[in-house]
Amino acid sequence: MGYPIKGFNPHTFIDCEGKLACVIYLSGCNFRCPYCHSKALVCESDNELGKVPFEQIELFLQEKEGWIYAVVIGGGEPTLYAQLPALLNDLKRNGLFVKIDTNGTNPQMLRHIIKEKLVDYVAMDVKAPLEPEKYHKASGSNIDLSLIKESIDIIMHSGIEYEFRTTVVPTLLDSADIVKIARLLRGAEKYVLQQFSPKDTLDISFMQVKPYTADELKKMRSLVKEFVKNCFVRGE
Numbered sequence: 268m269g270y271p272i273k274g275f276n277p278h279t280f281i282d283c284e285g286k287l288a289c290v291i292y293l294s295g296c297n298f299r300c301p302y303c304h305s306k307a308l309v310c311e312s313d314n315e316l317g318k319v320p321f322e323q324i325e326l327f328l329q330e331k332e333g334w335i336y337a338v339v340i341g342g343g344e345p346t347l348y349a350q351l352p353a354l355l356n357d358l359k360r361n362g363l364f365v366k367i368d369t370n371g372t373n374p375q376m377l378r379h380i381i382k383e384k385l386v387d388y389v390a391m392d393v394k395a396p397l398e399p400e401k402y403h404k405a406s407g408s409n410i411d412l413s414l415i416k417e418s419i420d421i422i423m424h425s426g427i428e429y430e431f432r433t434t435v436v437p438t439l440l441d442s443a444d445i446v447k448i449a450r451l452l453r454g455a456e457k458y459v460l461q462q463f464s465p466k467d468t469l470d471i472s473f474m475q476v477k478p479y480t481a482d483e484l485k486k487m488r489s490l491v492k493e494f495v496k497n498c499f500v501r502g503e
């Protein structure tokens with residue numbers, strides 16, 4: 268099957284809470300977050316897609332049966348692809364725990380893959396409070412924000428494991444914005460504040476932005492505790 272797989276990381280311990288996982292990267296994204304580190308995937312032109320044959324990955328997974336706990340589908344934005352359910356189905360057939368990373372712009376696809384039990388864990392980025400100007404600045408796009416809200420609702424009522432996460436980039440977000448996002452996620456099981464890294468960013472001017480300190484991020488975490496059940500800082 269010609270899935271648009273651009274990259275494959277056979278071993279990672281950081282994407283699935285310390286459990287051994289591999290990562291499949293699908294290229295292309297409908298966002299242009301200025302702080303994105305996946306320029307090659309996001310800006311890939313169509314004729315360069317499909318560099319890693321799925322058969323190769325499937326063979327690897329069969330050889331490592333019992334060792335690899337999970338497969339993470341990242342990108343880019345995986346929900347852009349109509350073939351995503353077929354890819355997830357092929358992975359579930361191999362008995363794997365499947366996690367998907369998404370920017371939440373395709374609630375219809377999310378609803379479908381959750382309903383069909385093709386995914387075990389969803390990690391969704393919430394880039395900014397749902398305010399057009401702020402979301403535009405953080406995502407580099409003019410997305411309909413009702414799609415983001417719809418995805419949040421679907422995930423929170425899905426019954427599967429999930430997390431929402433925000434990369435906390437100075438110049439784009441401050442602590443008041445983080446509180447607004449946490450209010451939006453009221454009652455969520457897990458909210459992750461991700462440290463921003465000023466390396467190899469899509470917009471090169473962001474390489475000059477100084478990240479918040481670990482203490483500043485911890486203070487933000489303390490501000491959102493009342494809204495979500497668990498809040499973590501990642502990449503301090």
Ligand code: SF4
Pocket residue numbers: 296297298299300302303304305309342343344370406
């Ligand atoms: S949603 Fe943003 S950070 Fe994620 S891959 Fe697309 S451009 Fe990069």
